[in-house]
Amino acid sequence: MVSPPHEAMHRIFQHDPGLFSRVSRFLGVDIPAPVKATALPTDLTETNPVERRVDTLLRLETADQGSFILAVEAQGKKHPDKPASWAYYTAYLWTKYRLPTALLVVCQDHATARWAKQAVSCGPPQLPTLTVQPLVAGPHNMPVITDPEEARADLVLASLAAITHAAEPDVDVILKALSTALRDAPEDVAKPLIEFTAQGLAKRPAKNLWRNLVAVDLSFYKSYLAEEVRAEVRKAVRDEVRKEVQAEVRDEALTxxxxxxxxxxxxAVLAERGLPVSDAVRERIDGCDDPETLSRWLRRAVTASTAEDVVSGA
Incomplete structure:
Protein backbone atom coordinates (compact mmCIF):
# COMPACT_ATOMS: atom_id res chain seq x y z
CA MET A 1 0.00 0.00 0.00
CA VAL A 2 1.29 3.44 -0.91
CA SER A 3 2.22 5.43 2.20
CA PRO A 4 1.50 9.15 2.78
CA PRO A 5 5.23 10.10 2.75
CA HIS A 6 5.60 8.32 -0.60
CA GLU A 7 2.76 10.39 -2.05
CA ALA A 8 4.03 13.67 -0.62
CA MET A 9 7.61 13.21 -1.88
CA HIS A 10 6.59 13.06 -5.54
CA ARG A 11 3.18 14.76 -5.75
CA ILE A 12 4.67 18.03 -4.53
CA PHE A 13 6.41 18.20 -7.93
CA GLN A 14 3.04 17.80 -9.63
CA HIS A 15 1.74 20.67 -7.52
CA ASP A 16 4.64 22.92 -8.56
CA PRO A 17 6.61 21.57 -11.56
CA GLY A 18 8.96 24.54 -11.34
CA LEU A 19 10.19 23.15 -8.02
CA PHE A 20 12.56 20.82 -9.88
CA SER A 21 14.61 23.69 -11.29
CA ARG A 22 14.91 25.22 -7.81
CA VAL A 23 15.85 21.89 -6.28
CA SER A 24 18.43 21.16 -8.99
CA ARG A 25 20.90 23.71 -7.67
CA PHE A 26 21.18 21.66 -4.48
CA LEU A 27 21.89 18.55 -6.59
CA GLY A 28 24.90 19.96 -8.41
CA VAL A 29 23.16 20.71 -11.72
CA ASP A 30 21.62 23.84 -13.20
CA ILE A 31 18.18 23.26 -14.72
CA PRO A 32 16.44 26.37 -16.05
CA ALA A 33 12.98 27.18 -14.75
CA PRO A 34 10.34 25.77 -17.08
CA VAL A 35 8.23 28.13 -19.12
CA LYS A 36 5.66 25.39 -19.49
CA ALA A 37 4.95 22.12 -17.70
CA THR A 38 2.58 19.32 -18.60
CA ALA A 39 1.63 16.40 -16.36
CA LEU A 40 1.84 13.14 -18.32
CA PRO A 41 0.18 9.77 -17.70
CA THR A 42 2.17 7.78 -15.18
CA ASP A 43 1.12 4.35 -16.48
CA LEU A 44 4.05 2.81 -18.36
CA THR A 45 2.38 -0.56 -18.77
CA GLU A 46 2.98 -2.38 -22.05
CA THR A 47 0.53 -4.78 -23.71
CA ASN A 48 1.95 -7.61 -21.63
CA PRO A 49 0.44 -8.10 -18.15
CA VAL A 50 3.38 -6.49 -16.31
CA GLU A 51 2.25 -3.17 -14.86
CA ARG A 52 4.80 -0.41 -14.48
CA ARG A 53 3.96 2.99 -13.06
CA VAL A 54 6.24 5.89 -12.31
CA ASP A 55 5.22 8.04 -9.34
CA THR A 56 5.09 11.45 -11.04
CA LEU A 57 5.78 12.24 -14.68
CA LEU A 58 6.19 15.74 -16.10
CA ARG A 59 7.13 17.26 -19.41
CA LEU A 60 9.06 20.43 -18.72
CA GLU A 61 9.84 23.06 -21.32
CA THR A 62 12.62 25.57 -20.78
CA ALA A 63 13.41 28.72 -22.73
CA ASP A 64 16.99 27.84 -23.65
CA GLN A 65 17.26 24.04 -23.37
CA GLY A 66 13.97 22.96 -24.91
CA SER A 67 11.79 20.18 -23.55
CA PHE A 68 12.64 17.17 -21.42
CA ILE A 69 10.82 14.48 -19.46
CA LEU A 70 11.13 14.36 -15.69
CA ALA A 71 10.20 11.20 -13.79
CA VAL A 72 9.98 11.63 -10.00
CA GLU A 73 10.21 8.56 -7.78
CA ALA A 74 9.66 8.57 -4.00
CA GLN A 75 11.86 5.96 -2.35
CA GLY A 76 11.33 5.05 1.30
CA LYS A 77 14.02 2.36 1.57
CA LYS A 78 16.63 0.45 -0.41
CA HIS A 79 15.19 -2.07 -2.85
CA PRO A 80 17.40 -4.24 -5.09
CA ASP A 81 14.83 -4.34 -7.92
CA LYS A 82 14.42 -0.59 -8.24
CA PRO A 83 17.44 0.23 -10.47
CA ALA A 84 16.11 -2.16 -13.11
CA SER A 85 12.68 -0.50 -12.91
CA TRP A 86 14.26 2.93 -13.20
CA ALA A 87 16.24 1.79 -16.24
CA TYR A 88 13.00 0.60 -17.80
CA TYR A 89 11.24 3.86 -17.02
CA THR A 90 13.92 6.07 -18.54
CA ALA A 91 14.42 3.89 -21.63
CA TYR A 92 10.68 3.58 -22.22
CA LEU A 93 10.05 7.29 -21.77
CA TRP A 94 12.97 8.18 -24.04
CA THR A 95 11.58 5.84 -26.67
CA LYS A 96 7.95 6.96 -26.30
CA TYR A 97 8.43 10.73 -26.19
CA ARG A 98 11.76 11.01 -28.05
CA LEU A 99 12.88 13.56 -25.50
CA PRO A 100 15.77 13.69 -23.04
CA THR A 101 14.63 11.94 -19.89
CA ALA A 102 15.70 12.71 -16.31
CA LEU A 103 14.99 10.75 -13.16
CA LEU A 104 14.73 12.33 -9.71
CA VAL A 105 14.55 10.11 -6.63
CA VAL A 106 13.35 11.72 -3.38
CA CYS A 107 14.35 10.10 -0.07
CA GLN A 108 13.92 10.77 3.64
CA ASP A 109 17.04 9.09 5.05
CA HIS A 110 20.75 9.18 4.32
CA ALA A 111 21.24 5.44 3.75
CA THR A 112 18.54 5.26 1.07
CA ALA A 113 19.87 8.42 -0.59
CA ARG A 114 23.43 7.02 -0.76
CA TRP A 115 22.12 3.81 -2.28
CA ALA A 116 19.83 5.53 -4.78
CA LYS A 117 22.47 7.82 -6.27
CA GLN A 118 24.87 5.00 -7.16
CA ALA A 119 25.34 4.36 -10.86
CA VAL A 120 23.95 0.97 -11.89
CA SER A 121 24.66 -0.59 -15.29
CA CYS A 122 22.56 -3.29 -16.89
CA GLY A 123 25.47 -4.91 -18.71
CA PRO A 124 28.67 -6.61 -17.51
CA PRO A 125 31.48 -4.34 -16.26
CA GLN A 126 33.21 -4.17 -19.64
CA LEU A 127 29.90 -3.56 -21.45
CA PRO A 128 27.81 -1.18 -19.30
CA THR A 129 25.42 -0.50 -22.24
CA LEU A 130 22.76 1.32 -20.19
CA THR A 131 23.71 3.07 -16.96
CA VAL A 132 21.16 4.56 -14.58
CA GLN A 133 22.28 7.24 -12.12
CA PRO A 134 19.35 9.32 -10.90
CA LEU A 135 19.51 12.68 -9.27
CA VAL A 136 18.69 12.22 -5.60
CA ALA A 137 17.07 14.74 -3.27
CA GLY A 138 17.15 13.95 0.44
CA PRO A 139 18.31 15.10 3.85
CA HIS A 140 21.92 15.12 2.64
CA ASN A 141 21.41 17.95 0.14
CA MET A 142 18.02 19.59 0.65
CA PRO A 143 18.27 22.95 2.47
CA VAL A 144 17.52 23.25 6.17
CA ILE A 145 15.14 26.21 6.09
CA THR A 146 14.78 27.55 9.62
CA ASP A 147 14.16 31.23 8.83
CA PRO A 148 10.48 32.13 8.25
CA GLU A 149 11.53 34.78 5.72
CA GLU A 150 13.48 32.21 3.72
CA ALA A 151 10.54 29.81 3.95
CA ARG A 152 8.17 32.57 2.82
CA ALA A 153 10.34 33.19 -0.27
CA ASP A 154 9.68 29.63 -1.50
CA LEU A 155 6.92 27.89 0.43
CA VAL A 156 6.95 24.76 -1.74
CA LEU A 157 10.69 24.26 -1.30
CA ALA A 158 10.26 24.80 2.45
CA SER A 159 7.59 22.08 2.50
CA LEU A 160 9.89 19.70 0.60
CA ALA A 161 12.67 20.55 3.07
CA ALA A 162 10.39 19.49 5.93
CA ILE A 163 9.41 16.28 4.14
CA THR A 164 12.98 15.23 3.30
CA HIS A 165 14.20 16.08 6.82
CA ALA A 166 11.26 14.33 8.51
CA ALA A 167 13.58 12.07 10.53
CA GLU A 168 16.28 14.69 11.18
CA PRO A 169 16.77 16.68 14.42
CA ASP A 170 16.30 19.95 12.51
CA VAL A 171 12.78 19.12 11.40
CA ASP A 172 11.10 20.84 14.37
CA VAL A 173 12.74 24.18 13.55
CA ILE A 174 11.93 23.74 9.85
CA LEU A 175 8.28 23.09 10.67
CA LYS A 176 8.05 26.14 12.92
CA ALA A 177 9.54 28.35 10.21
CA LEU A 178 7.13 26.90 7.64
CA SER A 179 4.05 27.36 9.82
CA THR A 180 5.07 30.96 10.53
CA ALA A 181 5.56 31.65 6.82
CA LEU A 182 2.21 30.07 5.92
CA ARG A 183 0.29 32.42 8.23
CA ASP A 184 0.42 35.14 5.59
CA ALA A 185 -0.25 32.86 2.62
CA PRO A 186 -3.68 32.70 0.97
CA GLU A 187 -5.62 29.62 1.96
CA ASP A 188 -5.51 28.16 -1.55
CA VAL A 189 -1.70 28.36 -1.37
CA ALA A 190 -1.39 27.13 2.21
CA LYS A 191 -3.87 24.27 1.99
CA PRO A 192 -1.98 21.85 -0.30
CA LEU A 193 1.35 22.56 1.40
CA ILE A 194 -0.10 21.87 4.84
CA GLU A 195 -1.42 18.55 3.56
CA PHE A 196 1.78 17.61 1.70
CA THR A 197 3.80 18.29 4.84
CA ALA A 198 1.43 16.25 7.00
CA GLN A 199 1.58 13.34 4.55
CA GLY A 200 5.36 13.51 4.38
CA LEU A 201 5.74 13.35 8.16
CA ALA A 202 3.32 10.39 8.40
CA LYS A 203 3.75 8.63 11.75
CA ARG A 204 7.04 10.25 12.69
CA PRO A 205 7.19 12.16 16.00
CA ALA A 206 7.33 15.49 14.16
CA LYS A 207 3.80 14.84 12.87
CA ASN A 208 2.42 15.75 16.32
CA LEU A 209 4.30 19.06 16.30
CA TRP A 210 2.98 19.87 12.82
CA ARG A 211 -0.57 19.04 13.85
CA ASN A 212 -0.28 21.38 16.83
CA LEU A 213 1.27 24.15 14.74
CA VAL A 214 -1.53 23.86 12.21
CA ALA A 215 -4.15 24.00 14.96
CA VAL A 216 -2.60 27.04 16.68
CA ASP A 217 -0.53 29.06 14.18
CA LEU A 218 -2.83 28.26 11.25
CA SER A 219 -6.12 28.26 13.13
CA PHE A 220 -7.86 29.90 10.14
CA TYR A 221 -7.24 26.77 8.13
CA LYS A 222 -9.98 24.16 7.96
CA SER A 223 -8.94 20.60 7.12
CA TYR A 224 -9.00 17.11 8.48
CA LEU A 225 -5.61 17.78 10.10
CA ALA A 226 -6.66 20.93 11.94
CA GLU A 227 -10.06 19.56 12.83
CA GLU A 228 -8.46 16.36 14.12
CA VAL A 229 -6.27 18.34 16.51
CA ARG A 230 -9.15 20.56 17.62
CA ALA A 231 -11.34 17.51 18.18
CA GLU A 232 -8.60 15.97 20.32
CA VAL A 233 -8.31 19.19 22.34
CA ARG A 234 -12.08 19.27 22.87
CA LYS A 235 -12.02 15.61 23.91
CA ALA A 236 -9.14 16.26 26.31
CA VAL A 237 -11.09 19.15 27.89
CA ARG A 238 -14.19 16.99 28.19
CA ASP A 239 -12.17 14.17 29.74
CA GLU A 240 -10.59 16.58 32.22
CA VAL A 241 -13.97 18.00 33.21
CA ARG A 242 -15.35 14.49 33.56
CA LYS A 243 -12.44 13.53 35.82
CA GLU A 244 -12.99 16.62 37.97
CA VAL A 245 -16.70 15.86 38.31
CA GLN A 246 -15.95 12.24 39.16
CA ALA A 247 -13.43 13.36 41.76
CA GLU A 248 -15.94 15.74 43.29
CA VAL A 249 -18.59 13.02 43.42
CA ARG A 250 -16.09 10.61 44.93
CA ASP A 251 -14.97 13.15 47.53
CA GLU A 252 -18.58 13.92 48.37
CA ALA A 253 -19.35 10.23 48.75
CA LEU A 254 -16.34 9.80 51.03
CA THR A 255 -17.43 12.79 53.12
CA ALA A 268 -23.05 4.38 70.13
CA VAL A 269 -21.20 6.23 72.94
CA LEU A 270 -24.49 7.69 74.25
CA ALA A 271 -26.09 4.25 74.16
CA GLU A 272 -23.09 2.69 75.93
CA ARG A 273 -23.38 5.30 78.71
CA GLY A 274 -27.11 4.67 78.99
CA LEU A 275 -28.14 8.23 78.22
CA PRO A 276 -31.60 8.52 76.63
CA VAL A 277 -31.62 10.07 73.15
CA SER A 278 -34.75 11.89 72.03
CA ASP A 279 -35.96 11.70 68.46
CA ALA A 280 -35.00 15.34 67.95
CA VAL A 281 -31.41 14.75 69.10
CA ARG A 282 -31.10 11.53 67.08
CA GLU A 283 -32.39 13.29 63.96
CA ARG A 284 -29.95 16.13 64.48
CA ILE A 285 -26.98 13.76 64.89
CA ASP A 286 -27.98 11.59 61.91
CA GLY A 287 -28.61 14.66 59.77
CA CYS A 288 -25.23 16.26 60.41
CA ASP A 289 -22.80 15.92 57.46
CA ASP A 290 -19.90 17.93 58.90
CA PRO A 291 -17.11 15.61 60.11
CA GLU A 292 -15.60 18.31 62.36
CA THR A 293 -18.90 18.95 64.15
CA LEU A 294 -19.48 15.23 64.62
CA SER A 295 -15.95 14.82 65.97
CA ARG A 296 -16.64 17.56 68.52
CA TRP A 297 -19.94 15.91 69.52
CA LEU A 298 -18.19 12.58 69.92
CA ARG A 299 -15.78 14.10 72.44
CA ARG A 300 -18.71 15.66 74.34
CA ALA A 301 -20.61 12.36 74.35
CA VAL A 302 -17.91 10.85 76.53
CA THR A 303 -18.53 13.29 79.45
CA ALA A 304 -21.91 15.00 78.83
CA SER A 305 -24.67 14.56 81.40
CA THR A 306 -27.41 14.37 78.76
CA ALA A 307 -27.69 13.79 75.04
CA GLU A 308 -29.05 17.33 74.70
CA ASP A 309 -25.76 18.68 76.14
CA VAL A 310 -23.86 16.94 73.33
CA VAL A 311 -25.54 18.89 70.55
CA SER A 312 -26.19 22.13 72.41
CA GLY A 313 -24.26 25.11 71.07
CA ALA A 314 -23.34 23.08 67.96
Missing part, protein backbone atom coordinates in the same frame (compact mmCIF):
# COMPACT_ATOMS: atom_id res chain seq x y z
CA UNK A 256 -20.94 11.43 53.44
CA UNK A 257 -19.61 8.02 54.42
CA UNK A 258 -17.36 9.54 57.08
CA UNK A 259 -20.29 11.58 58.42
CA UNK A 260 -22.52 8.52 58.69
CA UNK A 261 -19.83 6.59 60.55
CA UNK A 262 -19.09 9.53 62.88
CA UNK A 263 -22.83 9.98 63.66
CA UNK A 264 -23.09 6.27 64.43
CA UNK A 265 -20.10 6.57 66.80
CA UNK A 266 -21.74 9.46 68.71
CA UNK A 267 -24.98 7.52 69.14
Missing amino acids: QGEARRAAADVL
Whole structure:
Protein backbone atom coordinates (compact mmCIF):
# COMPACT_ATOMS: atom_id res chain seq x y z
CA MET A 1 0.00 0.00 0.00
CA VAL A 2 1.29 3.44 -0.91
CA SER A 3 2.22 5.43 2.20
CA PRO A 4 1.50 9.15 2.78
CA PRO A 5 5.23 10.10 2.75
CA HIS A 6 5.60 8.32 -0.60
CA GLU A 7 2.76 10.39 -2.05
CA ALA A 8 4.03 13.67 -0.62
CA MET A 9 7.61 13.21 -1.88
CA HIS A 10 6.59 13.06 -5.54
CA ARG A 11 3.18 14.76 -5.75
CA ILE A 12 4.67 18.03 -4.53
CA PHE A 13 6.41 18.20 -7.93
CA GLN A 14 3.04 17.80 -9.63
CA HIS A 15 1.74 20.67 -7.52
CA ASP A 16 4.64 22.92 -8.56
CA PRO A 17 6.61 21.57 -11.56
CA GLY A 18 8.96 24.54 -11.34
CA LEU A 19 10.19 23.15 -8.02
CA PHE A 20 12.56 20.82 -9.88
CA SER A 21 14.61 23.69 -11.29
CA ARG A 22 14.91 25.22 -7.81
CA VAL A 23 15.85 21.89 -6.28
CA SER A 24 18.43 21.16 -8.99
CA ARG A 25 20.90 23.71 -7.67
CA PHE A 26 21.18 21.66 -4.48
CA LEU A 27 21.89 18.55 -6.59
CA GLY A 28 24.90 19.96 -8.41
CA VAL A 29 23.16 20.71 -11.72
CA ASP A 30 21.62 23.84 -13.20
CA ILE A 31 18.18 23.26 -14.72
CA PRO A 32 16.44 26.37 -16.05
CA ALA A 33 12.98 27.18 -14.75
CA PRO A 34 10.34 25.77 -17.08
CA VAL A 35 8.23 28.13 -19.12
CA LYS A 36 5.66 25.39 -19.49
CA ALA A 37 4.95 22.12 -17.70
CA THR A 38 2.58 19.32 -18.60
CA ALA A 39 1.63 16.40 -16.36
CA LEU A 40 1.84 13.14 -18.32
CA PRO A 41 0.18 9.77 -17.70
CA THR A 42 2.17 7.78 -15.18
CA ASP A 43 1.12 4.35 -16.48
CA LEU A 44 4.05 2.81 -18.36
CA THR A 45 2.38 -0.56 -18.77
CA GLU A 46 2.98 -2.38 -22.05
CA THR A 47 0.53 -4.78 -23.71
CA ASN A 48 1.95 -7.61 -21.63
CA PRO A 49 0.44 -8.10 -18.15
CA VAL A 50 3.38 -6.49 -16.31
CA GLU A 51 2.25 -3.17 -14.86
CA ARG A 52 4.80 -0.41 -14.48
CA ARG A 53 3.96 2.99 -13.06
CA VAL A 54 6.24 5.89 -12.31
CA ASP A 55 5.22 8.04 -9.34
CA THR A 56 5.09 11.45 -11.04
CA LEU A 57 5.78 12.24 -14.68
CA LEU A 58 6.19 15.74 -16.10
CA ARG A 59 7.13 17.26 -19.41
CA LEU A 60 9.06 20.43 -18.72
CA GLU A 61 9.84 23.06 -21.32
CA THR A 62 12.62 25.57 -20.78
CA ALA A 63 13.41 28.72 -22.73
CA ASP A 64 16.99 27.84 -23.65
CA GLN A 65 17.26 24.04 -23.37
CA GLY A 66 13.97 22.96 -24.91
CA SER A 67 11.79 20.18 -23.55
CA PHE A 68 12.64 17.17 -21.42
CA ILE A 69 10.82 14.48 -19.46
CA LEU A 70 11.13 14.36 -15.69
CA ALA A 71 10.20 11.20 -13.79
CA VAL A 72 9.98 11.63 -10.00
CA GLU A 73 10.21 8.56 -7.78
CA ALA A 74 9.66 8.57 -4.00
CA GLN A 75 11.86 5.96 -2.35
CA GLY A 76 11.33 5.05 1.30
CA LYS A 77 14.02 2.36 1.57
CA LYS A 78 16.63 0.45 -0.41
CA HIS A 79 15.19 -2.07 -2.85
CA PRO A 80 17.40 -4.24 -5.09
CA ASP A 81 14.83 -4.34 -7.92
CA LYS A 82 14.42 -0.59 -8.24
CA PRO A 83 17.44 0.23 -10.47
CA ALA A 84 16.11 -2.16 -13.11
CA SER A 85 12.68 -0.50 -12.91
CA TRP A 86 14.26 2.93 -13.20
CA ALA A 87 16.24 1.79 -16.24
CA TYR A 88 13.00 0.60 -17.80
CA TYR A 89 11.24 3.86 -17.02
CA THR A 90 13.92 6.07 -18.54
CA ALA A 91 14.42 3.89 -21.63
CA TYR A 92 10.68 3.58 -22.22
CA LEU A 93 10.05 7.29 -21.77
CA TRP A 94 12.97 8.18 -24.04
CA THR A 95 11.58 5.84 -26.67
CA LYS A 96 7.95 6.96 -26.30
CA TYR A 97 8.43 10.73 -26.19
CA ARG A 98 11.76 11.01 -28.05
CA LEU A 99 12.88 13.56 -25.50
CA PRO A 100 15.77 13.69 -23.04
CA THR A 101 14.63 11.94 -19.89
CA ALA A 102 15.70 12.71 -16.31
CA LEU A 103 14.99 10.75 -13.16
CA LEU A 104 14.73 12.33 -9.71
CA VAL A 105 14.55 10.11 -6.63
CA VAL A 106 13.35 11.72 -3.38
CA CYS A 107 14.35 10.10 -0.07
CA GLN A 108 13.92 10.77 3.64
CA ASP A 109 17.04 9.09 5.05
CA HIS A 110 20.75 9.18 4.32
CA ALA A 111 21.24 5.44 3.75
CA THR A 112 18.54 5.26 1.07
CA ALA A 113 19.87 8.42 -0.59
CA ARG A 114 23.43 7.02 -0.76
CA TRP A 115 22.12 3.81 -2.28
CA ALA A 116 19.83 5.53 -4.78
CA LYS A 117 22.47 7.82 -6.27
CA GLN A 118 24.87 5.00 -7.16
CA ALA A 119 25.34 4.36 -10.86
CA VAL A 120 23.95 0.97 -11.89
CA SER A 121 24.66 -0.59 -15.29
CA CYS A 122 22.56 -3.29 -16.89
CA GLY A 123 25.47 -4.91 -18.71
CA PRO A 124 28.67 -6.61 -17.51
CA PRO A 125 31.48 -4.34 -16.26
CA GLN A 126 33.21 -4.17 -19.64
CA LEU A 127 29.90 -3.56 -21.45
CA PRO A 128 27.81 -1.18 -19.30
CA THR A 129 25.42 -0.50 -22.24
CA LEU A 130 22.76 1.32 -20.19
CA THR A 131 23.71 3.07 -16.96
CA VAL A 132 21.16 4.56 -14.58
CA GLN A 133 22.28 7.24 -12.12
CA PRO A 134 19.35 9.32 -10.90
CA LEU A 135 19.51 12.68 -9.27
CA VAL A 136 18.69 12.22 -5.60
CA ALA A 137 17.07 14.74 -3.27
CA GLY A 138 17.15 13.95 0.44
CA PRO A 139 18.31 15.10 3.85
CA HIS A 140 21.92 15.12 2.64
CA ASN A 141 21.41 17.95 0.14
CA MET A 142 18.02 19.59 0.65
CA PRO A 143 18.27 22.95 2.47
CA VAL A 144 17.52 23.25 6.17
CA ILE A 145 15.14 26.21 6.09
CA THR A 146 14.78 27.55 9.62
CA ASP A 147 14.16 31.23 8.83
CA PRO A 148 10.48 32.13 8.25
CA GLU A 149 11.53 34.78 5.72
CA GLU A 150 13.48 32.21 3.72
CA ALA A 151 10.54 29.81 3.95
CA ARG A 152 8.17 32.57 2.82
CA ALA A 153 10.34 33.19 -0.27
CA ASP A 154 9.68 29.63 -1.50
CA LEU A 155 6.92 27.89 0.43
CA VAL A 156 6.95 24.76 -1.74
CA LEU A 157 10.69 24.26 -1.30
CA ALA A 158 10.26 24.80 2.45
CA SER A 159 7.59 22.08 2.50
CA LEU A 160 9.89 19.70 0.60
CA ALA A 161 12.67 20.55 3.07
CA ALA A 162 10.39 19.49 5.93
CA ILE A 163 9.41 16.28 4.14
CA THR A 164 12.98 15.23 3.30
CA HIS A 165 14.20 16.08 6.82
CA ALA A 166 11.26 14.33 8.51
CA ALA A 167 13.58 12.07 10.53
CA GLU A 168 16.28 14.69 11.18
CA PRO A 169 16.77 16.68 14.42
CA ASP A 170 16.30 19.95 12.51
CA VAL A 171 12.78 19.12 11.40
CA ASP A 172 11.10 20.84 14.37
CA VAL A 173 12.74 24.18 13.55
CA ILE A 174 11.93 23.74 9.85
CA LEU A 175 8.28 23.09 10.67
CA LYS A 176 8.05 26.14 12.92
CA ALA A 177 9.54 28.35 10.21
CA LEU A 178 7.13 26.90 7.64
CA SER A 179 4.05 27.36 9.82
CA THR A 180 5.07 30.96 10.53
CA ALA A 181 5.56 31.65 6.82
CA LEU A 182 2.21 30.07 5.92
CA ARG A 183 0.29 32.42 8.23
CA ASP A 184 0.42 35.14 5.59
CA ALA A 185 -0.25 32.86 2.62
CA PRO A 186 -3.68 32.70 0.97
CA GLU A 187 -5.62 29.62 1.96
CA ASP A 188 -5.51 28.16 -1.55
CA VAL A 189 -1.70 28.36 -1.37
CA ALA A 190 -1.39 27.13 2.21
CA LYS A 191 -3.87 24.27 1.99
CA PRO A 192 -1.98 21.85 -0.30
CA LEU A 193 1.35 22.56 1.40
CA ILE A 194 -0.10 21.87 4.84
CA GLU A 195 -1.42 18.55 3.56
CA PHE A 196 1.78 17.61 1.70
CA THR A 197 3.80 18.29 4.84
CA ALA A 198 1.43 16.25 7.00
CA GLN A 199 1.58 13.34 4.55
CA GLY A 200 5.36 13.51 4.38
CA LEU A 201 5.74 13.35 8.16
CA ALA A 202 3.32 10.39 8.40
CA LYS A 203 3.75 8.63 11.75
CA ARG A 204 7.04 10.25 12.69
CA PRO A 205 7.19 12.16 16.00
CA ALA A 206 7.33 15.49 14.16
CA LYS A 207 3.80 14.84 12.87
CA ASN A 208 2.42 15.75 16.32
CA LEU A 209 4.30 19.06 16.30
CA TRP A 210 2.98 19.87 12.82
CA ARG A 211 -0.57 19.04 13.85
CA ASN A 212 -0.28 21.38 16.83
CA LEU A 213 1.27 24.15 14.74
CA VAL A 214 -1.53 23.86 12.21
CA ALA A 215 -4.15 24.00 14.96
CA VAL A 216 -2.60 27.04 16.68
CA ASP A 217 -0.53 29.06 14.18
CA LEU A 218 -2.83 28.26 11.25
CA SER A 219 -6.12 28.26 13.13
CA PHE A 220 -7.86 29.90 10.14
CA TYR A 221 -7.24 26.77 8.13
CA LYS A 222 -9.98 24.16 7.96
CA SER A 223 -8.94 20.60 7.12
CA TYR A 224 -9.00 17.11 8.48
CA LEU A 225 -5.61 17.78 10.10
CA ALA A 226 -6.66 20.93 11.94
CA GLU A 227 -10.06 19.56 12.83
CA GLU A 228 -8.46 16.36 14.12
CA VAL A 229 -6.27 18.34 16.51
CA ARG A 230 -9.15 20.56 17.62
CA ALA A 231 -11.34 17.51 18.18
CA GLU A 232 -8.60 15.97 20.32
CA VAL A 233 -8.31 19.19 22.34
CA ARG A 234 -12.08 19.27 22.87
CA LYS A 235 -12.02 15.61 23.91
CA ALA A 236 -9.14 16.26 26.31
CA VAL A 237 -11.09 19.15 27.89
CA ARG A 238 -14.19 16.99 28.19
CA ASP A 239 -12.17 14.17 29.74
CA GLU A 240 -10.59 16.58 32.22
CA VAL A 241 -13.97 18.00 33.21
CA ARG A 242 -15.35 14.49 33.56
CA LYS A 243 -12.44 13.53 35.82
CA GLU A 244 -12.99 16.62 37.97
CA VAL A 245 -16.70 15.86 38.31
CA GLN A 246 -15.95 12.24 39.16
CA ALA A 247 -13.43 13.36 41.76
CA GLU A 248 -15.94 15.74 43.29
CA VAL A 249 -18.59 13.02 43.42
CA ARG A 250 -16.09 10.61 44.93
CA ASP A 251 -14.97 13.15 47.53
CA GLU A 252 -18.58 13.92 48.37
CA ALA A 253 -19.35 10.23 48.75
CA LEU A 254 -16.34 9.80 51.03
CA THR A 255 -17.43 12.79 53.12
CA GLN A 256 -20.94 11.43 53.44
CA GLY A 257 -19.61 8.02 54.42
CA GLU A 258 -17.36 9.54 57.08
CA ALA A 259 -20.29 11.58 58.42
CA ARG A 260 -22.52 8.52 58.69
CA ARG A 261 -19.83 6.59 60.55
CA ALA A 262 -19.09 9.53 62.88
CA ALA A 263 -22.83 9.98 63.66
CA ALA A 264 -23.09 6.27 64.43
CA ASP A 265 -20.10 6.57 66.80
CA VAL A 266 -21.74 9.46 68.71
CA LEU A 267 -24.98 7.52 69.14
CA ALA A 268 -23.05 4.38 70.13
CA VAL A 269 -21.20 6.23 72.94
CA LEU A 270 -24.49 7.69 74.25
CA ALA A 271 -26.09 4.25 74.16
CA GLU A 272 -23.09 2.69 75.93
CA ARG A 273 -23.38 5.30 78.71
CA GLY A 274 -27.11 4.67 78.99
CA LEU A 275 -28.14 8.23 78.22
CA PRO A 276 -31.60 8.52 76.63
CA VAL A 277 -31.62 10.07 73.15
CA SER A 278 -34.75 11.89 72.03
CA ASP A 279 -35.96 11.70 68.46
CA ALA A 280 -35.00 15.34 67.95
CA VAL A 281 -31.41 14.75 69.10
CA ARG A 282 -31.10 11.53 67.08
CA GLU A 283 -32.39 13.29 63.96
CA ARG A 284 -29.95 16.13 64.48
CA ILE A 285 -26.98 13.76 64.89
CA ASP A 286 -27.98 11.59 61.91
CA GLY A 287 -28.61 14.66 59.77
CA CYS A 288 -25.23 16.26 60.41
CA ASP A 289 -22.80 15.92 57.46
CA ASP A 290 -19.90 17.93 58.90
CA PRO A 291 -17.11 15.61 60.11
CA GLU A 292 -15.60 18.31 62.36
CA THR A 293 -18.90 18.95 64.15
CA LEU A 294 -19.48 15.23 64.62
CA SER A 295 -15.95 14.82 65.97
CA ARG A 296 -16.64 17.56 68.52
CA TRP A 297 -19.94 15.91 69.52
CA LEU A 298 -18.19 12.58 69.92
CA ARG A 299 -15.78 14.10 72.44
CA ARG A 300 -18.71 15.66 74.34
CA ALA A 301 -20.61 12.36 74.35
CA VAL A 302 -17.91 10.85 76.53
CA THR A 303 -18.53 13.29 79.45
CA ALA A 304 -21.91 15.00 78.83
CA SER A 305 -24.67 14.56 81.40
CA THR A 306 -27.41 14.37 78.76
CA ALA A 307 -27.69 13.79 75.04
CA GLU A 308 -29.05 17.33 74.70
CA ASP A 309 -25.76 18.68 76.14
CA VAL A 310 -23.86 16.94 73.33
CA VAL A 311 -25.54 18.89 70.55
CA SER A 312 -26.19 22.13 72.41
CA GLY A 313 -24.26 25.11 71.07
CA ALA A 314 -23.34 23.08 67.96
